[in-house]
Amino acid sequence: MNQYDLVVVGSGPAGRRAAIQAAKLGKKVLVVEQGKRVGGVSVHTGTIPSKTLRETALNLSGWRERGFYGRAYRVKQEISADDLRRRLLITLDHEVEVLEHQFARNRVQHLRGKASFIDAQTLQIVKDDGEIIRVSGTSILLAVGTKPFRPDYIPFDGKTVLDSDELLEIEDLPRSLVVIGAGVIGIEYATIFSALDTHVTVIDPKTTMLDFIDKEIVEDFIYQLRDRNMKLHLGQKAEKVERTPDGKCSITLDSGRTILCEMVLFAAGRMGATDTLNLPAAGLEADSRGRLSVNPETFQTSVPNIYAAGDVVGFPSLASTSMEQGRIAARVAVGAIAKEPPKFFPYGIYAVPEISTCGLTEEEVKERGIPYECGIARFRETSRGHIMGLDSGLLKLIFSLKTRRLLGVHIVGEGATELVHIGQAVLNLKGTVEYFVENTFNYPTLAEAYKIAGLDAGNRMGELVAKG
Numbered sequence: 001m002n003q004y005d006l007v008v009v010g011s012g013p014a015g016r017r018a019a020i021q022a023a024k025l026g027k028k029v030l031v032v033e034q035g036k037r038v039g040g041v042s043v044h045t046g047t048i049p050s051k052t053l054r055e056t057a058l059n060l061s062g063w064r065e066r067g068f069y070g071r072a073y074r075v076k077q078e079i080s081a082d083d084l085r086r087r088l089l090i091t092l093d094h095e096v097e098v099l100e101h102q103f104a105r106n107r108v109q110h111l112r113g114k115a116s117f118i119d120a121q122t123l124q125i126v127k128d129d130g131e132i133i134r135v136s137g138t139s140i141l142l143a144v145g146t147k148p149f150r151p152d153y154i155p156f157d158g159k160t161v162l163d164s165d166e167l168l169e170i171e172d173l174p175r176s177l178v179v180i181g182a183g184v185i186g187i188e189y190a191t192i193f194s195a196l197d198t199h200v201t202v203i204d205p206k207t208t209m210l211d212f213i214d215k216e217i218v219e220d221f222i223y224q225l226r227d228r229n230m231k232l233h234l235g236q237k238a239e240k241v242e243r244t245p246d247g248k249c250s251i252t253l254d255s256g257r258t259i260l261c262e263m264v265l266f267a268a269g270r271m272g273a274t275d276t277l278n279l280p281a282a283g284l285e286a287d288s289r290g291r292l293s294v295n296p297e298t299f300q301t302s303v304p305n306i307y308a309a310g311d312v313v314g315f316p317s318l319a320s321t322s323m324e325q326g327r328i329a330a331r332v333a334v335g336a337i338a339k340e341p342p343k344f345f346p347y348g349i350y351a352v353p354e355i356s357t358c359g360l361t362e363e364e365v366k367e368r369g370i371p372y373e374c375g376i377a378r379f380r381e382t383s384r385g386h387i388m389g390l391d392s393g394l395l396k397l398i399f400s401l402k403t404r405r406l407l408g409v410h411i412v413g414e415g416a417t418e419l420v421h422i423g424q425a426v427l428n429l430k431g432t433v434e435y436f437v438e439n440t441f442n443y444p445t446l447a448e449a450y451k452i453a454g455l456d457a458g459n460r461m462g463e464l465v466a467k468g
């Protein structure tokens with residue numbers, strides 16, 4: 001009775017997409033989720049909460065309108081943590097409802113409990129009430145995701161020194177915040193709080209940040225952060241974090257400097273959530289960061305009937321890519337054809353301002369020795385930018401001089417995460433600079449920046465000379 005074609009552990013983007021895919025192919029599928037509600041980190045503590053928080057912060061603070069009405073402009077004068085949470089709860093309820101409906105419609109069974117291996121085909125599930133059941137799967141997919149890395153030297157207390165999960169539960173907005181870790185999560189939250197007028201300081205031992213993004217875009221981004229008075233202590237390590245008697249926090253850097261603040265967010269890394277899976281019983285082993293290695297084409301682990309997908313397999317650790325990995329893993333697991341996804345996928349960093357990118361950076365193009373040319377457009381050159389009062393925003397296109405094909409698109413500014421998909425389509429369809437030069441774009445739009453950047457590059461590259 002408890003035998004399934006596919007048992008999926010975890011109901012985040014990888015698990016849910018895999019389960020629905022296998023069910024659509026007529027298979028008997030069970031999803032096991034230890035959380036109170038389905039959806040995973042993506043719905044409950046990661047992607048959706050942080051993006052909802054961002055949207056609420058930008059709306060209530062009137063951030064997008066300040067270009068016109070000045071830096072003092074606010075839609076709501078006193079913004080509370082409650083204001084931020086209210087919208088979050090509504091959004092999360094909606095996400096869970098949609099997901100539960102998808103499971104019901106596709107006859108995916110789901111069970112609340114914590115799964116661990118008995119052997120490579122059998123899992124033990126400990127339910128909330130203590131009942132233990134066993135389930136077997138011809139194939140098993142581990143889509144268990146990650147949890148925040150919490151080193152011993154950080155005195156987490158859930159109130160003033162927090163990880164990114166706990167940040168969603170705060171009762172008051174801090175007047176000052178130190179973010180330890182200048183990765184995507186740290187930078188997103190740092191800039192969201194800065195938009196809410198919190199004094200934000202970011203600390204990271206590396207001298208650079210967001211190294212996988214085109215350098216020119218990161219430079220523009222950093223300029224904007226400094227311009228609004230965010231402090232970036234790059235190349236410095238937070239050696240000690242202490243609470244002071246008056247309830248504040250004191251952070252001592254390796255340079256000897258001390259920073260005082262009301263709240264600390266520690267966002268320096270995440271660990272694969274594999275520690276309670278009893279992996280050795282299935283013949284598996286995780287790396288030092290709790291991650292599993294898989295065949296990148298099939299998502300099969302070293303044990304043939306066990307698959308892993310999503311953040312637990314490491315890079316790129318995005319909800320978007322996790323879904324695709326889950327879909328491919330499920331198809332392979334049930335013996336269906338699984339086509340490799342297109343080469344280039346977009347990255348979105350929902351900071352304030354947004355960054356989004358797809359394809360090769362200028363640094364990568366140089367490294368590969370490809371002769372290239374760039375085209376740049378600033379949003380303030382577009383009529384839509386004037387209407388919106390934008391004084392920042394940059395779109396950069398990189399083209400091969402030899403083939404004239406688009407090699408990379410890199411954007412910082414309003415709407416970057418949506419705009420990038422035009423560039424992504426041209427990239428994956430192997431389009432050239434002529435696409436941007438010859439096509440008509442809606443006017444007035446920010447997408448018109450593609451036309452401007454295309455013309456900029458086209459002018460530098462010269463006309464395409466007809467052959468023969």
Ligand SMILES: Cc1cc2nc3c(=O)[nH]c(=O)nc-3n(C[C@H](O)[C@H](O)[C@H](O)COP(=O)(O)OP(=O)(O)OC[C@H]3O[C@@H](n4cnc5c(N)ncnc54)[C@H](O)[C@@H]3O)c2cc1C
Pocket residue numbers: 009010011012013014015032033034035039040041042043045046047048050051113114115116143144145146164185273276277309310311312317318319320321322348350
């Ligand atoms: C703050 C933050 C912001 C983010 N923003 C973005 C973004 O803007 N865009 C984007 O694409 N990505 C974003 N991400 C990344 C995204 O959330 C992850 O890539 C995605 O959630 C990974 O999906 P997953 O399926 O691997 O697992 P997860 O979503 O991590 O879900 C795993 C699930 O497995 C369950 N589980 C674990 N162990 C067991 C067990 N033993 N038994 C039963 N259940 C178990 C967990 O309870 C969890 O619900 C963000 C992440 C964070 C933390």
